[in-house]
Amino acid sequence: MRLASKIALVTGAASGFGAEIARTFAREGAQVVLLDLNAAGAQAVAAAIGPQALAIGGDVTSAPDVTGAVERAVAAHGRLDIVVNNAGWTHRNRPLLEVSEAEFDKVYAVNVKSIYHMTRAVVPLMRRQGGGCIINMGSTAAVRPRPGLTWYNGSKGAVHLLSRSMAAELAPDKIRVNCVAPVIGETGLLESFMGLPDTPQNRAKFIATIPLGRMSRPSDVANACLYLASDEAEFVTGVVLEVDGGRDV
Numbered sequence: 001m002r003l004a005s006k007i008a009l010v011t012g013a014a015s016g017f018g019a020e021i022a023r024t025f026a027r028e029g030a031q032v033v034l035l036d037l038n039a040a041g042a043q044a045v046a047a048a049i050g051p052q053a054l055a056i057g058g059d060v061t062s063a064p065d066v067t068g069a070v071e072r073a074v075a076a077h078g079r080l081d082i083v084v085n086n087a088g089w090t091h092r093n094r095p096l097l098e099v100s101e102a103e104f105d106k107v108y109a110v111n112v113k114s115i116y117h118m119t120r121a122v123v124p125l126m127r128r129q130g131g132g133c134i135i136n137m138g139s140t141a142a143v144r145p146r147p148g149l150t151w152y153n154g155s156k157g158a159v160h161l162l163s164r165s166m167a168a169e170l171a172p173d174k175i176r177v178n179c180v181a182p183v184i185g186e187t188g189l190l191e192s193f194m195g196l197p198d199t200p201q202n203r204a205k206f207i208a209t210i211p212l213g214r215m216s217r218p219s220d221v222a223n224a225c226l227y228l229a230s231d232e233a234e235f236v237t238g239v240v241l242e243v244d245g246g247r248d249v
Helices: 016-027 039-049 063-077 101-129 150-173 190-194 200-207 218-229
Strands: 007-011 031-036 053-057 082-085 132-137 175-182 240-243
Touching (some): 007 016, 007 101, 016 031, 016 039, 016 082, 016 218, 031 039, 031 063, 039 053, 053 063, 063 101, 082 218, 101 132, 101 150, 101 175, 132 150, 132 218, 150 175, 150 240, 175 218, 190 200, 218 240
Parallel strands (some): 007 031, 007 082, 031 053, 082 132, 132 175, 175 240
C-alpha cells in the first residue's frame, strides 16, 4: 500500500475528481478526510469507503470552515500528512464581458483563495511535524486556454504559479507542493466548461482537440495525485503534472 499510515484531507470530495481521489487514497492505505460544501454527498462517499473515511461539511472559501476541518482531522488522527486542494468552480463558457462580478469572485474564491486559507491552516502543522505534501488542482486551461473561459483560465494560472512559489518557499520545511493539471473531464462541471449541452456531438468537438482521443476521467487524476502523494515522489516538488491526453504537447 503506497499511502499506508498516511492521513489525507481532500477538498471537493463529494463527487468527481475529489471523490475518486479519496477512494484511491483509502484503497492505498490512507485515512482520508473528505471536506465538501455538500455534506450529505461527502458522507455518502465516506460511508462507501468505510471506517477509514471521515466526512466534514464545510466551505473552502471560509477560513473558519477550513481551519475547523483541519482541526477535526488532527483531533481524529493526530496529524495530517497530505492535503489535496481539489475543490473548484467555473463560470459558464461565455464571452469574457458577459461574466458577472459575482461569478468572477466565486471562481477566484473557490479556486485560489481556498488555497490561501488551507495553506495558513496546514503549514504551521506540517512544519511542526517535520514535513508534508500539498497537491493543488490546476488545469490545462492555464497552459492552453480555451476562449470563453478567460476568468477561469486566469484562476488556474494563479494556481500553477502559486504551486511553484509555495514549493520553493516551503522546501526547507520538507513540505512538498505540486500541481495536477487535467484536461476537460467527465465531471459535473462539464456543461459549464463546454458552454453547450452534454451531447455526444458536442463532446466530440472537445475530444477532437485531445490527441489520445478522450476526456480525462476521475481515475486519471486520482492516480496522478496518488503518485505525487506517495513516497515515490519524495524528491518531486514544484511540478505541474499535466494529465491531458497530449492536449498541451
